[in-house]
């Protein structure tokens with residue numbers, strides 16, 4: 001009996017590490033990808049928090065004039081929250097959430113009642129940088145939100161063309177990306193600039209958000225529209241301002257080790273900017289803004 005039990009324990013201890021991930025600064029990250037944010041339960045919770053914030057700011061989950069889409073795709077679906085809400089909103093649609101790996105809680109029931117996973121939602125693994133695992137013209141609505149840190153500058157056009165390829169004629173492609181801070185104090189803008197510099201070292205342009213509409217035009221889409229939503233950052237913006245600031249500071253914690261490891265600045269300088277940003281967000285007279293761009297276009 002005993003040798004059998006210890007053998008079983010050895011098997012568990014010698015389990016191969018999951019090659020898709022690496023541990024960095026105490027948090028699980030994707031290995032060998034440009035995407036710099038953690039990929040763990042803490043980040044899934046942040047993405048859900050951010051989703052509720054964005055949905056409040058947008059007053060809904062999408063801007064495109066979609067009617068009754070039969071097939072919906074969300075590229076880089078993260079927690080799957082957006083896709084699951086779309087599945088609940090369009091119960092006759094088939095909704096696919098695609099990401100490099102499923103969220104950690106994908107295999108278990110995520111909740112009960114209102115939080116139960118809709119039966120018309122499915123997760124599929126895929127990498128937008130390597131092409132989508134779907135036939136041409138498979139979807140009526142293709143959505144991609146906040147992949148700005150994951151797509152190298154010279155890959156954006158190919159990514160848009162891939163989104164267009166899987167969209168049916170008459171269907172819509174929608175992108176949603178953040179811009180760069182406006183009217184913020186030196187803490188908030190300095191912190192954000194360190195992320196721009198850090199991502200530039202990975203050939204990622206963290207300032208392209210304002211050009212999403214133009215990118216859809218370059219990808220051959222028609223009837224392109226772009227909206228800018230200005231999220232207030234900090235107490236001056238009331239509850240939504242406090243939530244936006246909380247989200248920004250959580251990103252600041254998650255990117256800290258990467259910025260320092262890339263020698264963008266010292267840990268002391270980063271921590272000083274972080275504290276300064278916290279103070280600016282807490283001062284009601286602080287007037288920092290983060291624009292968020294939503295752009296959509298139609299396949300001819």
Ligand SMILES: C[S@@+](CC[C@H](N)C(=O)[O-])C[C@H]1O[C@@H](n2cnc3c(N)ncnc32)[C@H](O)[C@@H]1O
Pocket residue numbers: 033035037039047048051075076077078079082098099100101126127128129144145146147150
């Ligand atoms: C900032 S999160 C946004 C998640 C979700 N779109 C949202 O708005 O809540 C970016 C997501 O893109 C995924 N991602 C990064 N690179 C990717 C790639 N090459 N292909 C597919 N998904 C990718 C990450 O795993 C992560 O879940």
